Amino acid sequence: MGDGGVALVELAGAGKSYGGVRALRAVDLTVRAGEVHALLGENGAGKSTLLKILSGEVTAGEGAIRIGGEAVRIAHPADARRAGIAMIHQELDLVPALSVAENVFLGREPHTRAGTVDRRRMLAQTREVLERSGVDLDPRTPVERLRTGEQQLVTIAKALSLHARILLMDEPTSALSPREVERLFTVIDQLRADGVAIVYVSHRMDEIGRVADRATVLRNGEVVAEFSAAELTAARAAEAMVGRPVHLMFRAASGADGDEVLRVSDLVVRPRTGRREPDGISLTVRAGEIVGVAGLLGAGRTELLETLYGASGSKVIGGRIFFRGKEFRPRSPRSSLRAGMAFVPEDRRIAGLALDHSVVANTVLSIVDRLARFGLVPGRRERAVAEGETRRLGVKHSSLTDPVGALSGGNQQKVVLGRALLTEPALLLLDEPTRGVDVGAKAEIYRLLGEAARAGVGVLLASSEPAELVGVCDRVVVVRGGRSVHELDTASAGEAELLAASMGDVR
Numbered sequence: 001m002g003d004g005g006v007a008l009v010e011l012a013g014a015g016k017s018y019g020g021v022r023a024l025r026a027v028d029l030t031v032r033a034g035e036v037h038a039l040l041g042e043n044g045a046g047k048s049t050l051l052k053i054l055s056g057e058v059t060a061g062e063g064a065i066r067i068g069g070e071a072v073r074i075a076h077p078a079d080a081r082r083a084g085i086a087m088i089h090q091e092l093d094l095v096p097a098l099s100v101a102e103n104v105f106l107g108r109e110p111h112t113r114a115g116t117v118d119r120r121r122m123l124a125q126t127r128e129v130l131e132r133s134g135v136d137l138d139p140r141t142p143v144e145r146l147r148t149g150e151q152q153l154v155t156i157a158k159a160l161s162l163h164a165r166i167l168l169m170d171e172p173t174s175a176l177s178p179r180e181v182e183r184l185f186t187v188i189d190q191l192r193a194d195g196v197a198i199v200y201v202s203h204r205m206d207e208i209g210r211v212a213d214r215a216t217v218l219r220n221g222e223v224v225a226e227f228s229a230a231e232l233t234a235a236r237a238a239e240a241m242v243g244r245p246v247h248l249m250f251r252a253a254s255g256a257d258g259d260e261v262l263r264v265s266d267l268v269v270r271p272r273t274g275r276r277e278p279d280g281i282s283l284t285v286r287a288g289e290i291v292g293v294a295g296l297l298g299a300g301r302t303e304l305l306e307t308l309y310g311a312s313g314s315k316v317i318g319g320r321i322f323f324r325g326k327e328f329r330p331r332s333p334r335s336s337l338r339a340g341m342a343f344v345p346e347d348r349r350i351a352g353l354a355l356d357h358s359v360v361a362n363t364v365l366s367i368v369d370r371l372a373r374f375g376l377v378p379g380r381r382e383r384a385v386a387e388g389e390t391r392r393l394g395v396k397h398s399s400l401t402d403p404v405g406a407l408s409g410g411n412q413q414k415v416v417l418g419r420a421l422l423t424e425p426a427l428l429l430l431d432e433p434t435r436g437v438d439v440g441a442k443a444e445i446y447r448l449l450g451e452a453a454r455a456g457v458g459v460l461l462a463s464s465e466p467a468e469l470v471g472v473c474d475r476v477v478v479v480r481g482g483r484s485v486h487e488l489d490t491a492s493a494g495e496a497e498l499l500a501a502s503m504g505d506v507r
């Protein structure tokens, strides 16, 4: 740790362009053995690109890499593996149909003497690595049955199983709730003690303070600041990232007293394996109100929102839902959308975005019907709408006709949110809407939510970040084991109460 460690990774003058877009320019970075080096920057600053240069997924245009003092050429992921480098990706990269164990050992399955895949050894070793990271999952479960947060834990376990001496972590905690984050940090502390060099990317500033020994800040692909742990504060880091002082501001609770938009009473959904379906959830959302849904990973937050939106094919077997004063039966996303709901799902790649399609197409996806109905030429009109919306949200892109997949993660998230707001919903259902979003953009998203609420939209916001729930919501409903067990008024309760209630320390 500190300046005493051996320089394991040395990057000098690294640069990269994608077509005409300059993603990185003349970046120097040194990471020592036993050091957790945070890499910070706004969405699109070049963090993932830098990691991918080290993992061999992207070839640097310029620059030199030394690993353990020796010059190496990393032109392919296999080169990186040989150099002892493993990466946890920002976007989950598991094969859905394969089991947890098959994913962990994909491409390097152990074999029996007879030459077949040694399943027993694979299962045993997977169990071991899951246990080491404190993950309670059956290695035989197909990955597609797991929630996003659980999948994230599997990718972490997979990277750990490689016993790398250099570990690149690209937003490893974006889908994890506080308890899982704390477990990961315990593992990181152990790795640090073992002399592993870790590059850690996260937009959660509280984590950086907890885990990082040093931090490098990128802005527009260039290094603009470096901090030691002692110098690092959230405000300083944010200012370096954005280039001006940032107000880490949340919206004050509104105490809205509009009509009830949503009433859920004793909602029970038929149980299915691998999901924590609602099993006694009651809550209300008024027009103009932002209501939070808190709970640990696996508490059933996502399942609640998916059920309300009709997105999960789940079957309501008990309780009632009232939407805009009338009894409501969720049938399909399409009919919910038509009724006046909008949904921003947790995993933008699966339910949110068509990655190969343009920014324009993705932005206007949910309102094309309406645009067409007014007899407008879709092409021009779509473009204008998308242009206005991306500007309002501050989406950073080089061209509206670029595929959404070429945008940085946080910018993809803004496109999904913008599209939901465009439908002018009465109720906005949000599942981790600021996942992977930078500090500046987060403040921007909170501002937009406040604006929507003031315009009378009811918002139901599921989040694993206590600071976000307490700072943004009027009230927070705590879900545990599929039940709503507690409700907090954020005017009087803070993060500590929220955490206690999520973990079950409060009745």
Ligand SMILES: Nc1ncnc2c1ncn2[C@@H]1O[C@H](COP(=O)(O)OP(=O)(O)OP(=O)(O)O)[C@@H](O)[C@H]1O
Residues within 6 Å of the ligand: 018, 019, 021, 022, 023, 041, 042, 043, 044, 045, 046, 047, 048, 049, 050, 090, 397, 405, 406, 407, 408, 409, 410, 411, 436, 438
């Ligand atoms: N495959 C690609 N094709 C074209 N441009 C790309 C591609 N990948 C990244 N870019 C561009 O390179 C720049 C840096 O992107 P990068 O993904 O490294 O940002 P980031 O710092 O990881 O952002 P985030 O916090 O949103 O994940 C962005 O302008 C992005 O649009």
Ligand SMILES: [Mg+2]
Residues within 6 Å of the ligand: 047, 048, 049, 090, 170, 408, 409
């Ligand atoms: Mg990234």
